[in-house]
Amino acid sequence: MTKMTLGSHPFLLGFEQLERLVERTAKSDTGGYPPYNIEQTSATGYRITLAVAGFGEDDLSITVEDRQLVVRGRQDECDDDRIFLHRGIAARQFQRTFVLADGVEIAGARIENGLLHVDLNREVPEPVVRTIEISKGRT
Known part of the structure; x- marks a missing residue:
């Protein structure tokens, strides 16, 4: 079969x-790091929100690669002689990808209160009607 x-x-x-x-x-x-939400903000708008506590603007990159939105985070290890008794705040690098449909474009991104917001808009194409001519004979 x-x-x-x-x-x-x-x-x-x-x-x-x-x-x-x-x-x-x-x-x-x-995997589940970092956690994220996806919400619909309008009929053609979406927002992806990632929890990126501890990451600054310079630690994050947002790219579109082959119709995929790729969000990467990398923090520099700072050895400033701090001694941790407990280290529970994640400082690891990450890469989170989201596949974008045709016509979905990035409208912008901003970071506030440890959350990275990426806004997307979907362009609705105009409907196209095309008449195909039928020819006689072989082609």
């Missing part, structure tokens, strides 16, 4: 990349 993939269904022409997208999305969830 042959395995039927999503892209091989006769009614889903051109959706081969959807299966790759689902696989890539499943691989991108690499």
Whole structure:
């Protein structure tokens, strides 16, 4: 028995990349650090909020790579002769990725009270109706 993939269904022409997208999305969830929220802020707007306590603006980077929003955090180890009796505040580096649909663009980002907010907007394309001419004979 042959395995039927999503892209091989006769009614889903051109959706081969959807299966790759689902696989890539499943691989991108690499644990729970840092925790995050995703909220819908308007009919076409979204906000991703990451808890980044202890990270400053210079410790964070936000990029879009191959339709993926990538948020990275890295703190420099500062050896200022501090002696910790207990170190419970995470200071580890992280990378969190979010796959973006076509038409979703980054509107901006800001950090406040230990939370990094990344705002996104989805552009709604205008509907296009096109008439295809039917020719006679062979092509």
